[in-house]
Amino acid sequence: MKVALRDDDTSYFTDPARLDAVYHDVWDRLPVCLAVVPHAMGFADKAIPEKYWQSHRPYPLEENPAIVARLRELTAAGRVTIAQHGFTHEDFPDGHEFQAAPDLEMRLARGHAYLEHLIGTKIRVFVPPHNALSKRGLQAVSTAGLNLLGSFLSFRPSMRPWEPRTLANWWRVRHYRASTNRTKADRMIYPHVLRYRHHAEFGCHSLIPGTTLDELVRGFEEARHAGGNFCIATHYWEIDETLKDVLVRFMDHAARAPGVQFVPAERLFDVN
Ligand SMILES: [Zn+2]
Numbered sequence: 086m087k088v089a090l091r092d093d094d095t096s097y098f099t100d101p102a103r104l105d106a107v108y109h110d111v112w113d114r115l116p117v118c119l120a121v122v123p124h125a126m127g128f129a130d131k132a133i134p135e136k137y138w139q140s141h142r143p144y145p146l147e148e149n150p151a152i153v154a155r156l157r158e159l160t161a162a163g164r165v166t167i168a169q170h171g172f173t174h175e176d177f178p179d180g181h182e183f184q185a186a187p188d189l190e191m192r193l194a195r196g197h198a199y200l201e202h203l204i205g206t207k208i209r210v211f212v213p214p215h216n217a218l219s220k221r222g223l224q225a226v227s228t229a230g231l232n233l234l235g236s237f238l239s240f241r242p243s244m245r246p247w248e249p250r251t252l253a254n255w256w257r258v259r260h261y262r263a264s265t266n267r268t269k270a271d272r273m274i275y276p277h278v279l280r281y282r283h284h285a286e287f288g289c290h291s292l293i294p295g296t297t298l299d300e301l302v303r304g305f306e307e308a309r310h311a312g313g314n315f316c317i318a319t320h321y322w323e324i325d326e327t328l329k330d331v332l333v334r335f336m337d338h339a340a341r342a343p344g345v346q347f348v349p350a351e352r353l354f355d356v357n
Contacts, residue, residue: 101155119165166206167200168212183226210233232354240255277313290304
């Protein structure tokens with residue numbers, strides 16, 4: 086069983102000391118997949134320091150040389166891997182970036198090339214801002230051939246671009262839902278990779294303020310008994326002592342289970 090960790094929102098606004106403070110004793114056990122925003126927009130958002138809330142301009146990652154240098158070191162050391170997290174992470178009047186931006190293909194392609202070149206690493210995973218993806222957004226990610234780490238993506242065929250595997254995957258998810266005695270309204274993270282023609286998808290369990298160790302352990306044990314894998318999704322900027330403690334105790338729990346391997350999130354998509 087593979088266990089991975091994804092952390093969202095590293096950007097121009099990130100102080101590398103904050104990543105070090107949160108993960109210095111984590112990433113040698115469990116590499117962190119950092120979902121990085123290439124050209125983060127300055128606007129009123131909890132992840133952004135208040136002095137940028139009125140700026141309303143995009144900040145390319147390279148304008149913060151300290152974070153770029155640290156990301157290069159951390160990827161070279163195998164402590165982190167890099168995923169693409171949107172392009173500007175901005176909101177539009179009718180939705181989040183990968184639901185509502187008019188130029189999704191350009192945002193994907195530019196952001197991907199930019200991060201690969203700047204940090205000097207391969208990027209194979211995309212994380213949509215706010216885990217939100219329209220049908221058009223999903224089509225763009227699939228065409229780009231990037232694998233998707235989400236949380237609550239819809240599996241309903243009507244919400245997705247059509248391709249031959251859509252229906253079979255929907256049946257898989259339905260069958261799993263029924264086998265765990267859930268109704269449509271019950272929260273569910275499907276614990277297996279879903280493969281499509283040009284990409285694959287995997288859902289993560291959120292670690293946010295209020296998440297308990299018990300909730301994570303329950304999700305992990307359910308995935309383990311289903312023969313699946315497990316990924317946590319969190320944000321370094323809201324990890325306080327309480328959440329850090331939940332994370333470390335979860336890792337201790339998972340490490341005691343037989344056959345568990347801590348892996349970079351990209352490896353969730355490997356065929357074996
Ligand atoms: Zn985000």
